[in-house]
Amino acid sequence: MAVPDYKLSAVLSGHSMDVRCVATTKEFCILSASRDRTAKLWHPEGVKDFVNVVTYKGHKNFVSCVCWLPPCEAYPEGLVITGSNDNCILGYNLQDGSIQITIEGHENAVCSVAPGRDFGVILSSSWDSTAKVWNVSNPRAALLTLKGHQAAVWAVVELGNSTYATASADKTIKLWKKNGELIITLTGHTDCVRGLAVASSESFLSCSNDASIRMWSNMGHCLNTFYGHSNYIYSISLNPVVSNGFATSGEDGSVRLWSGGDCVREIKLPVHSVWSVTCLDNGDIVTGSSDGLIRVFTKDPARYADEATLKQFEDDVEKMQAASQQEIGGFKLSELPGPEVLLEPGKSDGQTKLVRRGTNVKCYSWSAAENTWNEIGDVMGANPASEGKTMYQGKEYDFVFNVDIKDGAPPIKLPYNKNEDPWVAAQAFIHKNNLPQVYLDQVANFIVTNAKLDSLPASSNGSFADPFTGESRYVPGSGTAAGPGAGAGGRDPFTGAGAYTPAPAHAAQPNTDNSLIPHDSYIRFDQANLKAIHEKLKEFNSKIGDGLSPVTDVQLENIVKLGEMNSAYDVETVALLKKMLEWPKEILFPVLDVTRLAVRNKEINGQIFDTSYGPSFVKYLLTLLKPDNLPANIMLSMRILVNAFSDLPGEMLVLAARESVMHSIICLTQLNNNAQIAAASLLLNLSVALAQQPDSVDLAECVIQLLNKITDNEAYFRGLVALGTLLAESPNKLQIQTKIVSNTQLNNRLKRDSATNTVDGNLRKISTCSQQIVRLL
Structure with a gap:
């Protein structure tokens, strides 16, 4: 059959960061949601142009999703609904952008919002592993909570038979009755399920990080599987003018159009990630992508963009494709x-x-x-x-x-x-x-x-300095310096006894080269006093209540041995450690200290961060990263997340939760020096992993906010290394440069520190790193 030739129709520019979601409303209008904390309404003007007529503000973090709720009794003009990483859902007046409702019920970032089939009903899903059903006439309490997934719920829809379908990062889809009872769990996808779309009154579609699309009956039978994308598929939308047609978008920088199960057209965009796709009633395709732009594609020649715009778009696509064909070692x-x-x-x-x-x-x-x-x-x-x-x-x-x-x-x-x-x-x-x-x-x-070295290289002052600390080279046996607070004789805040304090953070230094940036390997917190940890565990073990059973002395010894880097262990001891992580928060910190040491071990890392326990454990750690929690719990939770990068299972789970991790760090206020170092180290490890990813811009913003709050020199240095790594390697370095230059507080300090000439080791490395960043700007 003749395949329509879709071409670029319009480019809508107005957002300053990634456009994470696009949706449609009445009269061919477009809604967009962005990481710049806003949503926008775009109204058609003329044959093919769109104008931003309203900007919806009010969220305190990224706006991750948007939808149009049709008119209902409570809101006869309908509502624009948005969900955000600030855990809230807001409802706006379509015309003037005023906030009409605020919904606070999710415990983590809101992933999706969608209208229900009943008037005035909203469906939402979240990183807190739940989906919820709300009525806008009474938004204070959810009508229903769908709970059963083991990881973030990325999407929720109401099917034609009045059941709900939820899609999750746990690789499954669940079908639910209207009363919240689970009907069936659907398996088949081999990675996170990212999107759902109702295909007909009897079927629905799902898309996944496994690069496949599946069609399911409303009863849960897999009817077909479609392949075409070469990477994660983030979004799926029905095309109203194509029989059995739909559109998908993903991490391969493309939109693909489908008809009758066949991929009939691929539209390449000059971006890394096409986060969202939706279809207008006239069949035009709308995309939101990692470059902060909304693009409209059409098969109607009357709505094609002008020749100059089309030529520029084609050139940009060619440049992006050339970059993606880069070869390393012939691959x-x-x-x-x-x-x-x-x-x-x-x-x-x-x-x-x-x-x-x-x-x-x-x-x-x-x-x-x-x-x-x-x-x-x-x-x-x-x-x-x-x-x-x-x-x-x-x-x-x-x-x-x-x-x-x-x-x-x-x-x-x-x-x-x-x-x-x-x-x-x-x-x-x-x-x-x-x-x-x-x-x-x-x-x-x-x-x-x-290397046949006749003499050792000398530094400018005649003795080689450690690039991590600025001090002279440490030679084993020459003695060790006292850590922060050594000999202070602190008191335990719970017992009044001699203080057990978690090991100072200065034991692990960033493994940077002499240029300081970019950083190319993960760091860890290794130093610990296992004897002191053991004593504190024994003390707390004798006092636990709340129905928790104390463990034996032998079991405690085995638990502490998990903290030794190369110690033998058994599965039962790791299971016991997981049980001890349920101790009351007031006595939890020595258990956290053992855990952050244990996850350095490859095998233990795999057990702590496996697919069954790991996601809930990371989510639990994030609950400890609250400003009102114990400072020791906050600091040690971040150290566990830092050491999670010691092996792939931990690394992947922390990366999967990166938006929540960044949000938690931003919300922390009064951090002591050790907690500042832990936070900066966590952002440094994230920077190493994400430097070349599209969301490196969001991470850079988080690093900048932390740097403006830091008072500890070591923490500030690690934050600078993280920022320099992102600035040097990010595909969106211009956006990062703009953020740094526009942040007056940080920009002025960078200039001041880069001009400082000091013999102090800690200040010297800050000065050197600042100089490198200023050069990159």
């Missing part, structure tokens, strides 16, 4: 899967996968014995190194040594430049590869011998 980045594929087990021992991590490609091998994917190494790029240099992970080095750590294991790469201090390079190597500290001298001497 196109756009065609390689992300780290989410490592959540699925391998099919045979020794099976390998190439995985895209930012602009790098890593190779993993499946170990049937260990039941895990092990990283083999980087797939090297094709860029030639300078004469006499060796390329490693995109950088040039004088040497890239192969270091054999144990028999039977592949050698580990150790990059080194002659102007580096061997002990600093050795320490960075140990930190990156989680090796015992006792290897320091052995690795450093290996560098000295194999």
